[in-house]
Amino acid sequence: MTSSHIQSVDSVILIADDSDFDRLLLKSILKEQGHQVVEAVDGLDAVAVFDRERPQIVLLDALMPNMDGFEAARRIKLLAGEDLVPIIFLTSLQDAGSLARCLDAGGDDFLSKPYNPVILQAKINAFVRMSEMHKTMRDQRDEIASHNAHLLHQQNVAKKVFDRVAHAGCLDASNIQFTLSPAAVFNGDILLAGVSPTGNMTMLLGDFTGHGLDAAIGAMPLAEVFYSMLKKGFSLRDIIREINLKLCDILPVEIFCCAFFAEFDFNNNRVQVWNGGLPDCLIYSALDNTITRLPSRNVPLGIVPLVNLKDSIELHEVKEGDRLYAWSDGIIEAGNSDGEMFSEARLLKLFEGGGPKLDLFPTINAAVVDFIGEGTAGDDISLIEVTVVAPESFKVAIAETEGELSGGPDDWSLTYNLRREAIREFDPLPQLLQVLMQVPYLRQFGGQVFTVLSELYSNAVDHGILRLDSAIKNTPGGFSQYYRQRKRGLAALQEEEILIKLHYGGTATGGTLEITVKDSGAGFNYLTGAGQPISDSHKSGRGMHLVRSLCDSVNYLGVGNEVCAIFVWGNHKPRNPAIERVQ
Amino acid sequence: MSITSTTSTDGSELTIAIEGRFDFSSHQTFRQAYEDLTEKPDMYSVDMNAASYLDSSALGMLLLLRDFAGGDSANISILNCNDDVRKILAISNFEQLFTIK
Numbered sequence: 001m002t003s004s005h006i007q008s009v010d011s012v013i014l015i016a017d018d019s020d021f022d023r024l025l026l027k028s029i030l031k032e033q034g035h036q037v038v039e040a041v042d043g044l045d046a047v048a049v050f051d052r053e054r055p056q057i058v059l060l061d062a063l064m065p066n067m068d069g070f071e072a073a074r075r076i077k078l079l080a081g082e083d084l085v086p087i088i089f090l091t092s093l094q095d096a097g098s099l100a101r102c103l104d105a106g107g108d109d110f111l112s113k114p115y116n117p118v119i120l121q122a123k124i125n126a127f128v129r130m131s132e133m134h135k136t137m138r139d140q141r142d143e144i145a146s147h148n149a150h151l152l153h154q155q156n157v158a159k160k161v162f163d164r165v166a167h168a169g170c171l172d173a174s175n176i177q178f179t180l181s182p183a184a185v186f187n188g189d190i191l192l193a194g195v196s197p198t199g200n201m202t203m204l205l206g207d208f209t210g211h212g213l214d215a216a217i218g219a220m221p222l223a224e225v226f227y228s229m230l231k232k233g234f235s236l237r238d239i240i241r242e243i244n245l246k247l248c249d250i251l252p253v254e255i256f257c258c259a260f261f262a263e264f265d266f267n268n269n270r271v272q273v274w275n276g277g278l279p280d281c282l283i284y285s286a287l288d289n290t291i292t293r294l295p296s297r298n299v300p301l302g303i304v305p306l307v308n309l310k311d312s313i314e315l316h317e318v319k320e321g322d323r324l325y326a327w328s329d330g331i332i333e334a335g336n337s338d339g340e341m342f343s344e345a346r347l348l349k350l351f352e353g354g355g356p357k358l359d360l361f362p363t364i365n366a367a368v369v370d371f372i373g374e375g376t377a378g379d380d381i382s383l384i385e386v387t388v389v390a391p392e393s394f395k396v397a398i399a400e401t402e403g404e405l406s407g408g409p410d411d412w413s414l415t416y417n418l419r420r421e422a423i424r425e426f427d428p429l430p431q432l433l434q435v436l437m438q439v440p441y442l443r444q445f446g447g448q449v450f451t452v453l454s455e456l457y458s459n460a461v462d463h464g465i466l467r468l469d470s471a472i473k474n475t476p477g478g479f480s481q482y483y484r485q486r487k488r489g490l491a492a493l494q495e496e497e498i499l500i501k502l503h504y505g506g507t508a509t510g511g512t513l514e515i516t517v518k519d520s521g522a523g524f525n526y527l528t529g530a531g532q533p534i535s536d537s538h539k540s541g542r543g544m545h546l547v548r549s550l551c552d553s554v555n556y557l558g559v560g561n562e563v564c565a566i567f568v569w570g571n572h573k574p575r576n577p578a579i580e581r582v583q
Numbered sequence: 584m585s586i587t588s589t590t591s592t593d594g595s596e597l598t599i600a601i602e603g604r605f606d607f608s609s610h611q612t613f614r615q616a617y618e619d620l621t622e623k624p625d626m627y628s629v630d631m632n633a634a635s636y637l638d639s640s641a642l643g644m645l646l647l648l649r650d651f652a653g654g655d656s657a658n659i660s661i662l663n664c665n666d667d668v669r670k671i672l673a674i675s676n677f678e679q680l681f682t683i684k
Contacts, residue, residue, distance in 0.1 A: 258675065299675060304680070
């Protein structure tokens, strides 16, 4: 805008008039005022000269031969396209109708003959200002459009990377249905699901403050931490703690993440949940038509670094066919054209009289879409449904590990000794699993090895040291009672210890992994007259059954405080040293 | 939406009153209400009496105020919440971070 004065002096002005005298008169006034002038002798000529010279302002006589000023004005406006080219009609006509016709034809103003140089100058200056303002606005618009295109391009690239990180999991499993509808290219909501080495499935629904890029910025580290820790077998508690610390570390104060976690143990029909800042999620049991609410009991992630996670993870018993629903506030706050919200009440009503046959997921989706109609959803609408299935029907493809040149040492062992604090606070399994997964041959059996390790270790803690009775778990609400007892026991630990020994021997064609877990407890009488371990139900139930099915042999040793499981793969002939020792 | 702030005569307490929707559009005004003071008050009150709604970025703004006022040692009360506002604060368990009256 600072250059407006200079440009107004430089303005090229077209004068179209069939009267040579009038043209000359006008030209001399304009030249005197510092403008450049191009001339045309009739309407047709005016259009041609305009097209060639592109003047900034056009002065048109209304009545001219060949083509009158009205038609010329229409054609010039057409040629000018997006440029604002002011057209001022020169006319000796005085009646209102004729003057109005000048403006109707696309003229911006009119100037009556004879010309008054002062008014002429004032009008031209005004139009020069107007066309410069128009040009500035158009330049700014183009700049904004180009910035926006650039931003969208960047977001699309970022989204590709983000989608690869965020959707590396098992969201495509057959028991999961979900909707994520972005309010912007980048969604403030994030949905992750993955499988741990034990076969447990963990899902996370997160809703970052705001929308778009600022909301999605924290999603990348969140997804990284989630998947890498899940893969290594860390517990839900450790994963939540780590993600929370990470987000506290990197996010600005005002950005945080409302999140819901659920870990499904399909083997034992239980689910652990943690809700920090999302609306009540729920478990719907179609069989007995009950709804268990899973309300937020925690501050969202990324606000307070140190949170008490021990008491905030809830354990729920579930059965096959039960369905868990998690959603962000977008679905509840989705507004219709009257400004009404979809609301939790409408959402819960959909569950009434559902029955096992009703497929609720599409019903909920349809109800929301139906409700918002022409209105726009103010937030990101995210919804996930996970159905509890039998463990054998929960199948997800786990990526094969690429081949490696070396299989590492083919015979080694390690001993791991855990004492009071370590048993109470620390989960040794991820570390051990990481060591084992360094052996390429073992990687494909990671899940099975982890299951064996974790069952033997939790038996040593729960039954060996803490002397808990599994039978409690079979009573209604027994799980929570069991875990209360477990917590009390852990707090009272004194000199107890647990020893884990791994002995690996293997080659590319096969091998054995011997896992020995010994606790400082009193053991139990595992021998009957026939020398066989007594019924597992005494000690551990389903868990040991699973271990037996995975291992070549499982044997109790000593006074029953030591157990040795031998995992065999490939064409290796088991050595079974444990059995030799026992017999 | 409008935000007004008043300081007690001895300058020890700042009250920020929110009117209407408390969302991202109030970002600048809300920050100015406490950042521009020459002397830092000991106590802060956010009066929600006339607030109709808050969104997650409003929660973020409250966290910014908390951070400004000393983080864990901040003394901030949120007053006169209607049911909707109270519910939004409750879902995020903000009673662990602020005094909600």
